[in-house]
Amino acid sequence: MSIEQLYRTRAKELLSSGEVKMVIGYGAGSNKERRRPLFITSAEECDKLVLDSACISNLSGYLLTEGLLSDEKRVAVFLRPEGVRALNVLAAEAQLDTAQIVIIGFDSPKGELKALEGSSVEEFTALITALKEITPETAGEEQLAKIEKMSPEERFLFWQEEFSKCIKCYACRQACPMCYCRRCIVDSNQPQWVNTSSHTLGNFEWNIVRAFHLSGRCVECGNCDRACPVNIPLRLINRKMAEEVLNSFNHFAGTSKTQEPVLASFKKDDSETFIL
Amino acid sequence: MSKIGVFICHCGENIGAKVDCTRLASTLGDHPGVASSIEYKYFCSDPGQESVKKAIRDNNLTGVVVAACSPRMHEATFRKACAEAGLNPYMCEIANIREQCSWVHNDNDKATDKAIDIVRSMVEKVKRNNNLQPIEVPVTRRALVIGGGIAGIQAALDIANAGQEVVLVEREPSLGGHMAQLSETFPTLDCSQCIMTPRMVEAAQHPKIRLLTYAEIESVDGYIGNFQVKVRLKARYVNKSTCTGCGECITKCPSKKISSEFDCGIGKRTAIYTPFAQAVPNIPVIDKNSCTYFKNGKCKICVKTCPLDCIDFEMQDEFEDLEIGAIVVATGFQVQNNAMYGEYGFGKYQDVITGLQFERLASASGPTGGKVQRPSDGKEPETVVFIQCAGSRDPSKGVKYCSKICCMYTAKHAMLYAHKVHGGKSKIFYMDIRAAGKGYDEFTRRAIEEDEAGYLRGRVSKVWLENGKLMVRGVDTLLGKPVEIAADMVVLATAMVAQPDAKEFAKTIGIGYDEYGFFNEAHLKLRPVESSTAGIFLAGACQSPKDIPDSVAQASASASKVLALFSKEKLEREPVIAVNNESTCAGCWGCVLACPYGAIEKKDIMDRSGKLIKRVASVNPGLCQGCGTCVTFCRSNSIDLAGFTEKQIFAEVMGL
Ligand SMILES: Cc1cc2nc3c(=O)[nH]c(=O)nc-3n(C[C@H](O)[C@H](O)[C@H](O)COP(=O)(O)OP(=O)(O)OC[C@H]3O[C@@H](n4cnc5c(N)ncnc54)[C@H](O)[C@@H]3O)c2cc1C
Ligand code: SF4
Ligand code: SF4
Ligand code: SF4
């Protein structure tokens, strides 16, 4: 039986037994490369579920839909390892209770679909811990290496060029599970710290704020990068920030549901190289 | 509409000589929202303050900016003046054009331009200031004094004699601290115990003092005026209420060979013991680690001996919760363990001892009954070498600072030695003789002139044993020659260091400490007895090396701070505290974790039927110290700091 078949059956069982009230998965999109989130509440609909290596978006953010979890009923969700990490981050920040979430885990390393064992975040701990060790190597982005080699001036120009494209649509924010704020800082206009018009200064401000707000929390699912209509390489910023946080504080976002937020906590042996 | 008054102070020449105050006043006079802009030589003077008040009344000012020195100096002065003129004091702000401008610039034109920026920025802030009311918090009029050395005892007595309740907590079985260990005290050579024990007894019998010995602080919560303190009363295994201190148990206890902490290892004690004969309270404790019964399950001789059945091996630690209004920390110091000076042979040769051990040798209550005898064979030493700064002023191996008391006690030791061993020769290696203090220089002179203390200016490089003598090799830098002395005993003036657990302890009670573990004062010069945490004060050697007169003076000073606090029923606190916007808070609890004062709580928001809608952060105004850490953390900018709101700061920045 294909993994898709297997998981359709699993979803059916979960729904018909009443164990979950909803399954969040993927359905067909507008073309072969695109998949769309599906929110299924009855066993009959489960055959619409699609699972292949094109199912890349991180669905964890949908769990925070206003009111979805407030009846304390459970919801199943299709997640890649990054998605499970995102669950941990959200739980650590008190946005959801992982006991309410049934994970339907999968991955597709090198394009090959693979089922992942386990249905609760705890069962993924070993996998995530292993990811922490390998991430730096697998993320050897050529472009990142190029940027690292640039002088600060060149680097500034590079990002100025990139950010000048930003149209302030906030699609990145909308796509990110961690951007759950009731009121984003850019929407606060008393005072208006971040300029809303899409000129270079405002664009810089927005993207830097976003980078800082996501550092130590971003799980590098790529939702924001794919959402960006003008193709700003947000993944590079995310990667750089994740690397900094890992090197400075040995912090890998989403390793457990009780992980302390890196920017609000301290350890006695934190390096202080950045304090001048 | 804002009507801001701008008051530009010349501060005599301080500002006037660098900043063109007339240009400054006229530029600001034209700034939107400024109703009055005047300059004056000294606004802090009475006529200066009067002119501020008059301008407020005449122009119905809604806000005031005083462009002058640092707000640390006169913010309070001008806020008071504003209040007297009917303006909310928090509508007054200081623009610092002295420390941050005139004092640090040479070019008058540019300094004036900068002053204009600074004042304009502050005007923009004041336009967005709000009336704030001081926060009132009730005060529990009960003080906690931690540490029962001379400093703690003095503070407790001063507070109690003013009629306020005190709980005095000492972790050892008896009050006394180091002073109880000393023989005679510089600069008067009066017997330490003779002046100390009456104080100990007075503290123990004082109706306003509750003495808790053999007790430690478990936790401190709360804030100034309202601390909740948990104390651990360690099990003594002796019933405090029935024991009369007859001491029968001590005489009969078979484990007699335990090294006595009080005698610094040169005397012995039993497993059931009081640290010294005049201990207060005179109730023994059982040292669990050396007691034969606790070790082997057999013995209980003390149980059989005690005529009043006081011994209870089943006793457990007990905990007590105290409501406290103010805390005095008087936990004292330790002497450095000089094993690190391998070349001095400390730890290797029995007759190389510390100054504190010498005190015990010279003390009438000590293991030798006050006779100066070598620990190795009990012989009277004919030559004693004293090494000063053994650990102090040594950045490479010891501590950087001067321990302040060693010059004095070494002179004292040389004198005591001369008095006790006639014909005994003392040699003192020193770097400098630091004898600043009332009667101190006279004291060291006396040691040299009357008691023939032989001072040698220089360091010692090595001590070794040769033919039964301790050979001391050093240098006499005044003669520029190496010297070698054959001594019978060597006394190291070891550095005064912080208690080994000082840093942990500081974290438990929430005060700051320096790199050595001495507790930090709020301001070295102007607030030397306050810690940086409101309501916690410092006394004695826990803050820095101190002698007895200084410890006692600081103890009385901190007692007066406590009494000032207790003189009111309610405390007024600056209303600069964080306020959360509950409608935008996402309940991520980052601020809860970030707040160094534990001031943020989780609050449930319910609908009318009592159903939980959401949980948000909520700031406890009594606990918040207004540090702003939460504000910088909160991603959604939900938390704001009254008096320094983001709106105000933003306006300030944009005003530049
Ligand atoms: C060798 C030597 C000779 C000296 N000679 C003189 C002299 O001649 N004249 C002079 O003026 N000064 C002299 N001094 C200095 C004098 O000893 C100190 O100034 C004085 O003892 C300081 O008092 P204190 O109460 O601050 O500290 P301490 O005497 O150290 O008392 C601190 C007390 O707090 C208790 N404690 C510590 N931690 C805790 C805790 N966590 N909880 C509860 N209790 C705690 C300790 O057990 C102790 O009882 C000498 C010092 C030394 C080392
Ligand atoms: S910032 Fe982008 S990559 Fe990171 S968690 Fe959010 S959506 Fe995913
Ligand atoms: S960018 Fe920051 S403030 Fe805005 S939604 Fe994301 S985390 Fe919240
Ligand atoms: S950090 Fe901000 S959003 Fe998070 S709980 Fe605190 S106030 Fe609320």
Ligand code: SF4
């Ligand atoms: S201002 Fe400081 S003390 Fe007050 S709640 Fe925020 S973090 Fe805590």
